Amino acid sequence: ARERLQAAFDHVNGYFREMFTRLFHGGKAHLALIESDDPLEAGLEIFAQPPGKALQSLTLLSGGEQTLTAIALIFAMFLTNPAPICVLDEVDAPLDDANVDRFCDLLEEFADRGETRFLVITHHRLTMARMDRLYGVTMAERGVSKLVSVDLNQQFDFLDAVA
Amino acid sequence: ARERLQAAFDHVNGYFREMFTRLFHGGKAHLALIESDDPLEAGLEIFAQPPGKALQSLTLLSGGEQTLTAIALIFAMFLTNPAPICVLDEVDAPLDDANVDRFCDLLEEFADRGETRFLVITHHRLTMARMDRLYGVTMAERGVSKLVSVDLNQQFDFLDAVA
Amino acid sequence: IQFSKLRLHGFKSFCEKTELDIGPGLTGIVGPNGCGKSNLVEALRWSMGESSTKRMRGGSRSMDDMIFNGTAKRPARNTAEVSILLDNTSHSAPAPYTKIEEIEVVRKIERDHGSGYRINGKNVRARDVQLLYADMLAGANSPYLVSQGKVANMIQAKPSERRMILEEAA
Amino acid sequence: IQFSKLRLHGFKSFCEKTELDIGPGLTGIVGPNGCGKSNLVEALRWSMGESSTKRMRGGSRSMDDMIFNGTAKRPARNTAEVSILLDNTSHSAPAPYTKIEEIEVVRKIERDHGSGYRINGKNVRARDVQLLYADMLAGANSPYLVSQGKVANMIQAKPSERRMILEEAA
Ligand SMILES: Nc1ncnc2c1ncn2[C@@H]1O[C@H](COP(=O)(O)OP(=O)(O)OP(=O)(O)O)[C@@H](O)[C@H]1O
Ligand SMILES: Nc1ncnc2c1ncn2[C@@H]1O[C@H](COP(=O)(O)OP(=O)(O)OP(=O)(O)O)[C@@H](O)[C@H]1O
Numbered sequence: 001a002r003e004r005l006q007a008a009f010d011h012v013n014g015y016f017r018e019m020f021t022r023l024f025h026g027g028k029a030h031l032a033l034i035e036s037d038d039p040l041e042a043g044l045e046i047f048a049q050p051p052g053k054a055l056q057s058l059t060l061l062s063g064g065e066q067t068l069t070a071i072a073l074i075f076a077m078f079l080t081n082p083a084p085i086c087v088l089d090e091v092d093a094p095l096d097d098a099n100v101d102r103f104c105d106l107l108e109e110f111a112d113r114g115e116t117r118f119l120v121i122t123h124h125r126l127t128m129a130r131m132d133r134l135y136g137v138t139m140a141e142r143g144v145s146k147l148v149s150v151d152l153n154q155q156f157d158f159l160d161a162v163a
Numbered sequence: 164a165r166e167r168l169q170a171a172f173d174h175v176n177g178y179f180r181e182m183f184t185r186l187f188h189g190g191k192a193h194l195a196l197i198e199s200d201d202p203l204e205a206g207l208e209i210f211a212q213p214p215g216k217a218l219q220s221l222t223l224l225s226g227g228e229q230t231l232t233a234i235a236l237i238f239a240m241f242l243t244n245p246a247p248i249c250v251l252d253e254v255d256a257p258l259d260d261a262n263v264d265r266f267c268d269l270l271e272e273f274a275d276r277g278e279t280r281f282l283v284i285t286h287h288r289l290t291m292a293r294m295d296r297l298y299g300v301t302m303a304e305r306g307v308s309k310l311v312s313v314d315l316n317q318q319f320d321f322l323d324a325v326a
Numbered sequence: 327i328q329f330s331k332l333r334l335h336g337f338k339s340f341c342e343k344t345e346l347d348i349g350p351g352l353t354g355i356v357g358p359n360g361c362g363k364s365n366l367v368e369a370l371r372w373s374m375g376e377s378s379t380k381r382m383r384g385g386s387r388s389m390d391d392m393i394f395n396g397t398a399k400r401p402a403r404n405t406a407e408v409s410i411l412l413d414n415t416s417h418s419a420p421a422p423y424t425k426i427e428e429i430e431v432v433r434k435i436e437r438d439h440g441s442g443y444r445i446n447g448k449n450v451r452a453r454d455v456q457l458l459y460a461d462m463l464a465g466a467n468s469p470y471l472v473s474q475g476k477v478a479n480m481i482q483a484k485p486s487e488r489r490m491i492l493e494e495a496a
Numbered sequence: 497i498q499f500s501k502l503r504l505h506g507f508k509s510f511c512e513k514t515e516l517d518i519g520p521g522l523t524g525i526v527g528p529n530g531c532g533k534s535n536l537v538e539a540l541r542w543s544m545g546e547s548s549t550k551r552m553r554g555g556s557r558s559m560d561d562m563i564f565n566g567t568a569k570r571p572a573r574n575t576a577e578v579s580i581l582l583d584n585t586s587h588s589a590p591a592p593y594t595k596i597e598e599i600e601v602v603r604k605i606e607r608d609h610g611s612g613y614r615i616n617g618k619n620v621r622a623r624d625v626q627l628l629y630a631d632m633l634a635g636a637n638s639p640y641l642v643s644q645g646k647v648a649n650m651i652q653a654k655p656s657e658r659r660m661i662l663e664e665a666a
């Protein structure tokens with residue numbers, strides 16, 4: 001178990017550096033096992049340095065920067081050990097448009113590998129536009145959810161209709 | 164102090180019912196002092212029932228519904244005891260477009276009373292469009308924030324330029 | 327293995343039979359606040375054997391909160407059922423399911439009577455369902471099921487909690 | 497009383513002198529992730545006498561985190577100063593400031609030496625500043641300074657914590 005965790009850590013750390021630099025368009029980040037020499041007892045520390053900024057504690061990062069760093073870590077775990085399904089519930093909410101684009105670029109790359117299916121819940125129009133298919137959830141009858149398939153070309157009509 | 168708190172409670176409760184119904188376009192909500200007969204020892208419970216839904220615990224509400232309920236409570240306290248300044252940092256992030264519109268309708272109403280000045284931080288284009296003036300914060304030099312005034316008609320050019 | 331369908335009946339706000347095709351690539355889910363999007367994520371997590379009510383936004387700390395509790399016009403229901411259809415044409419599922427091409431995993435709950443699990447029609451224990459999913463790294467605790475507002479949890483967690491999340495993915 | 501200007505120098509990412517006019521009605525603040533928007537809110541809260549580092553996103557649990565700590569091209573600074581200009585032409589400020597038309601409240605910190613406060617150029621205690629703002633219901637604990645991600649805190653808080661927030665507003 002110890003070797004497995006150490007090997008997983010090394011992989012995730014390598015991918016995390018790559019994912020961080022791609023999402024932030026620069027900067028650097030890495031992981032470290034702290035508080036113990038035994039990986040099974042240690043803690044996982046995250047070091048993140050957005051482009052051009054001094055290395056500092058994670059709590060000084062902005063809301064969007066923390067989310068982007070977390071996404072980089074999730075994607076790094078993903079690359080180390082892919083799963084058949086990944087569900088992301090409004091992870092793009094705190095991101096600005098440029099970061100939403102970068103996030104979607106990476107999502108598309110993962111999706112094209114074909115091993116994993118993604119369910120992405122969002123209110124962001126930019127993210128909706130990058131999906132392969134869209135489902136709408138409505139409560140035409142109050143309190144009762146219904147699922148409808150939404151034509152990709154009419155996504156904004158759907159949103160206006162159900163608002 | 165006890166009478167003051169009881170009186171404040173009665174006012175806030177009254178306004179909370181009104182704000183909730185306006186933000187949700189229906190439904191009903193109220194506050195209650197629980198756990199003790201002495202207002203200074205009691206707890207404040209919130210009951211919220213979106214339109215057409217059964218009354219249930221707050222934790223079953225969706226992310227957007229919880230935010231909207233919290234905004235209704237902040238506005239209710241505001242109406243009870245206005246302050247010269249109110250700062251809202253991305254409170255509109257979990258809201259869909261229809262709820263952003265309703266939130267902005269109420270903000271404009273408060274602003275028109277003239278007693279309070281609002282600073283509203285947002286990534287939502289709909290919210291930006293409802294502001295009286297806009298400031299942009301940029302980091303043209305990485306790591307160093309600069310404040311610039313943004314012409315209301317060129318807000319989207321600003322966002323694209325600094326992304 | 328691939329996830330191909332999610333079916334719900336009586337789960338939270340999905341009072342009627344609902345079916346979501348999980349196609350390859352990116353499937354977007356949109357809709358107004360409070361319409362039931364996050365309930366779909368909870369349906370997925372619950373059917374994979376989630377046993378803690380804390381992780382399922384619930385009121386009374388009981389899994390009965392997962393059952394449709396009625397609206398102004400409809401009475402509450404007494405059962406909820408969620409099933410996931412798995413496409414195992416790649417035969418990568420763990421034993422004893424390796425040879426089966428299509429696996430249907432169902433979780434059903436009845437008010438005041440708790441829940442039961444079935445795999446391809448046969449009653450099984452929660453443990454069997456949890457093991458099936460854990461093998462595919464897709465279980466209820468999977469770091470790849472990111473609930474609303476929880477994405478930055480990894481960042482705000484303590485270092486020892488983060489190591490445990492890494493262990494899930496190892 | 498009205499808030500009319502917020503001035504910063506060396507506070508967090510605002511290394512250079514910055515001035516924000518707080519006009520009547522709605523002032524929007526926009527910009528990319530990490531550019532410094534929330535730092536402005538913290539500047540406001542800090543200058544009103546916030547004493548707890550927990551409420552100010554900080555690393556080393558010291559208020560020195562509020563001082564510009566340098567970038568790849570600029571050295572760290574040793575001081576940070578935030579001032580708020582209040583328009584008291586309505587003469588509604590509490591004593592002893594009632595008659596003064598313009599009130600400038602300044603908080604300044606020096607690395608390793610802690611912070612000091614000034615009102616219209618005169619040194620005062622933190623307590624004096626906190627009282628001035630508390631009277632206007634605008635202090636560092638005001639329920640009307642809603643930090644990022646904290647709006648739903650009222651909903652997720654325990655009933656007794658909510659009552660305390662109500663007391664702030666009473
Ligand atoms: N057992 C239940 N029976 C009926 N309705 C329920 C039940 N549990 C939750 N709900 C309803 O589900 C709604 C919440 O749905 P959900 O959290 O999925 O919304 P959402 O689409 O994710 O919204 P948002 O965009 O705001 O996040 C609540 O309004 C609640 O009334
Ligand atoms: N003492 C300091 N010196 C220099 N920079 C600092 C200091 N403290 C914080 N920062 C920087 O400020 C940035 C965060 O700014 P802030 O949280 O205001 O961003 P924001 O505009 O609110 O972003 P978002 O839209 O993501 O919420 C961090 O990247 C951090 O590097």
Ligand SMILES: [Mg+2]
Binds near residue numbers: 089225226227364365
């Ligand atoms: Mg949701």
Ligand SMILES: [Mg+2]
Binds near residue numbers: 062063064252533644
């Ligand atoms: Mg921010």
